[in-house]
Amino acid sequence: MKKRSRFILSILAFGYAFLYIPLASVIFYSFNDSRLATVWGGFSTRWYGELLRNDQVLESAFLSLRIAFTVATLATIFGTMAGMALSRFGRFRGRTLFSGMITSPMVMPEVITGLSLLLLFVSLQQLIGWPAQRGFGTITIAHTTFAMAYVAVIVQSRLSAMDESLEEAAMDLGGRPLRVVFDITLPLIAPAMIAGWLLAFTLSLDDLVIASFVSGPGASTLPMLIFSKVKLGVTPDINALATLIILFVSTGVLIAWWVSRRAQRQSG
Amino acid sequence: MSTVTALRSDKLWQQFAVAIPYLWLLIFFLAPFAIILKISLADPIIAQPPFTPFVDDDGGISATADNYKFLLTDKLYAVTYLKSVFMAAVATLFCLALGFPMAYGIARAGESTRNLLLLLIILPFWISFLLRVYAWMGLLNNYGVINNVLMWLQLIDKPIGFMYTDFAIYIGLVYSYLPFMVLPLYATLERMDLDLVEAAQDLGAHPSQAFWDVTWPLARPGVIAGCLLVFIPAMGEYVIPYLLGGPESLLIGRVLFDEFFVNRDWPLASAVAIVLLLLLVVPIVFLQRSQARDAEGAA
């Protein structure tokens, strides 16, 4: 028993080291003064300064954030509708196809989703002249398509874990179904919707491959810009950018964890 | 306001709630596949868009299987597909070998430690995938951290060429997809009744026998889900082979990308995508089945 748990402990230590050493090394080298990203040339924050003066980076970051915000909002609305349809509306015509289509974008390789959506946009442009140019709109549509799948799954699992009798009780007390959705169901699944929104936001912000397909000339998201730079090798300003993202995300996640843990402790 | 109209408006709302996401998916998910299939049957031409129309000027249907014939006869593609399957499978096995003991350890930890460990598994999910792959470029590089440390320790006297090899791709795949393996495994292991393992030992099974007789078979749903969640995206991976792999490590995702953007052969790229999809249909359906079963079991 003892020996076994030592084995498990060492694997755990190795696994977490494997997951976090690369991130730590990026953070470390972001403070490197040297232009050669992996040769230590003394402590410096100059790359952060250069990053913030780089208009290209700021522009693409702004585009990415705008897309992510729109995607997260649309995906949360559609995904919630879909999740409710799947867990609360019982059988309806075409349900099997619907549930298949909802979950497929999650497991579809990105190259296929990206290619297929681009070909759709090209064909639509030929047929009806829309979309006239590819960029914000097409990327948003593409991202919404796969992000809503994640929201739908989160909402659905929350709903099926939830007691349907709450809604039935509300109806018994005289609430009409649509009122009940707004008075009871939506407040109860709000945490799932928030989690879904955040996930959709992150997925959109993170995506490179699909955006590369459906974007047109001139519109470059942050991952696309990063990719074009790192193709050529390790660069110090990307280290700085990575560090900012890592720290921002970690802080956010840790705060969320801390808040939810406190809430859990108070409730139970 | 009568009850009938009230009910009708509620029914209307339900139809509305189904119709909107349904239509969206039909247009932006299902229709594109029909288009891909259509274009894969066209010939490439130098025009905008660069393929022959499905319905030609005389109103006849022009379709050709040339792209598929080419894929099947050209050895490069067959090799690339096989290599993609092989590398994705090997990466999946490595993820399993590392992920299973990790998930086991997390599931058996005390409650507050467990939540923290789980959080640390999920955290990388929220950090840019691209940047996490990029981080390995800095480590594996000839002048990178690993080579520097090894040389400083005097274990080697000149840098090992980790970068641009299959090894680097494996590292990237395992690193990126490890959380996808750990989470479903954790979910099944955490749910498992520990009494079962003790019962096996009580009945005379050595701990390792108890593991293979009880823990492993009961963890199988998690193992299957985890393996599919790693294997499927690893098959179509583009970024990792591009950034970490060498020119000869051609994986199918990268070939598709290059066929499309570099050679501008849209019909062939479409055919590549269709064949990749066919290869993945079985695992994808399998995964959806197992997840549906899981969702029912949880409810």
Next chain:
Amino acid sequence: MTGDNKGNGPFIEIQDVSKYFGDFAAVDSVSLAIQKGELFSILGGSGCGKTTLLRMLAGFETPTKGRIFIDGVDVTEQPPYERPVNMMFQSYAIFPHMTVEKNVAYGLEKDRVARDEITRRVDDILKLVQLETFAKRKPDQLSGGQRQRVALARALVKRPKVLLLDEPLAALDKKLREHTQFELMSIQDKLGITFVVVTHDQEEAMILSSRIAVMDRGRFMQVGTPKEVYEYPTSRFVADFIGTINMFEGTIVDIDGERVRINCEETASDLSALSEDPPKRGSTVCVAVRPEKIFISQNEPENTEDIRLSGVVEDLGYFGNLSLYRIRLPGGKIVQVSAQNRRRSAERFLEWNDEVFISWRPRSSVILVD
């Protein structure tokens, strides 16, 4: 040599065993001897250490201190898979991915018993627990009672020297529980295997066991036959834990041989009780008497030897075969009394607020110090 013990000494011997989790003593210097063929119960509330003690017998926990012998062999350091002991888990822990038959055969397979002997022994044991027609079923196709019997069969088929049962009946509903109690006893009788049962249910322990150990906060409070533990509890904890009991606090004012007189503020008169080894005069004690030992009547009882108190019926409950009364004494103390309803309407039934007398014999009460 401990081997000399074989055959005549106690079958299970727990010698001064403690188990610490950090600073917390789950089991605190416990010693116990169990004879071969006993059906021994360890009774206590949750967290009293009874499960930890059982897990040490099974080998899932190693004692921090002390030794455990089974049939003369020191098993303290033996891992569970080498002990001649099997356990029936509270959750039953039936392997969900194996059929009933496979579950039962599992332990024999691990012992590398020959194929045909496994088949024979599995058949026999399934017949014993009346599950022979369910051999091919998967556990999720069984009812709670059937699962319990699979767990029992699986543990018994290895013919262990000791069978450990962790809350064996807790998961069954009341009707099935009563039936299964007797089934367990008859199986134990038939096979002659020593059973050690852990339970929080005092009624279950009373019915099943040849002897009971009452446990609290890691220690044994009393070990004895069900009758001893019920009739002659040695501490307030045991008296209170098993069954219902009325307790009167007081001070010993007089000792005359066996007869002890106790001054009690809660009652109008002194109480007398018997004790072979009474505490010193002036010590604070407690006189405990069970509800069924108290007589209740509307006329003043004649026997002057008895303790006689008067009060008012505060509350009553009719249970068919018996009635429970809560009698309020003039000082406010509530005394519980139970009476068999032997006669029907021969005399008027007692009602709320009736003035009554209650009485009991000095011999019926016990004096408790702790």
